[in-house]
Amino acid sequence: MEVLAYLVEKTGRNYRPTPTTLKLIRKRLAEPGVVVEEVFKMIDRQCSRWVGSDMEQYLRPSTLFNAVKFDGYYAPRNLPVYHNHAGSKSLSASPPLLLEIKDL
Numbered sequence: 001m002e003v004l005a006y007l008v009e010k011t012g013r014n015y016r017p018t019p020t021t022l023k024l025i026r027k028r029l030a031e032p033g034v035v036v037e038e039v040f041k042m043i044d045r046q047c048s049r050w051v052g053s054d055m056e057q058y059l060r061p062s063t064l065f066n067a068v069k070f071d072g073y074y075a076p077r078n079l080p081v082y083h084n085h086a087g088s089k090s091l092s093a094s095p096p097l098l099l100e101i102k103d104l
Contacts, residue, residue, distance in 0.1 A: 001025060003039055004061065010047045011059045024065040034074065042077040049081050 001017060003025050008015050015021060028034055046064060050056050058064075064073055 003029070003036060003043075006040055007043055007059075007061065007064070010043055011051075013060070015061055021061045024061055027067065028065045028070050028074075031070075038074070038077055042074050045077050045079070045081060046073055 001022055004015055004017055004021065007013075029036065029039070043064070047059060050059055063069065
């Protein structure tokens with residue numbers, strides 16, 4: 001299945017095409033409005049957000065294609081991902097403000 005192969009390519013992990021994994025992906029692809037090319041964008045976005053963070057462990061089929069969570073990852077697939085100046089991932093468009101506390 002091309003979606004699983006794409007996830008393996010992007011994450012560098014070796015997810016096997018088990019019946020459970022394929023069923024999850026097929027069910028999401030059968031949902032109205034879900035298109036394979038757009039799923040690739042979703043995978044790209046989630047990788048961009050999570051690789052190198054504590055969330056990287058969740059770049060797996062059981063998380064990304066879970067019936068409850070899928071739309072939360074799929075809906076913003078075309079939105080940009082912003083990174084702050086410290087290198088950690090953030091959805092904020094600008095870096096956090098640094099305030100100095102002065103002696104009063």
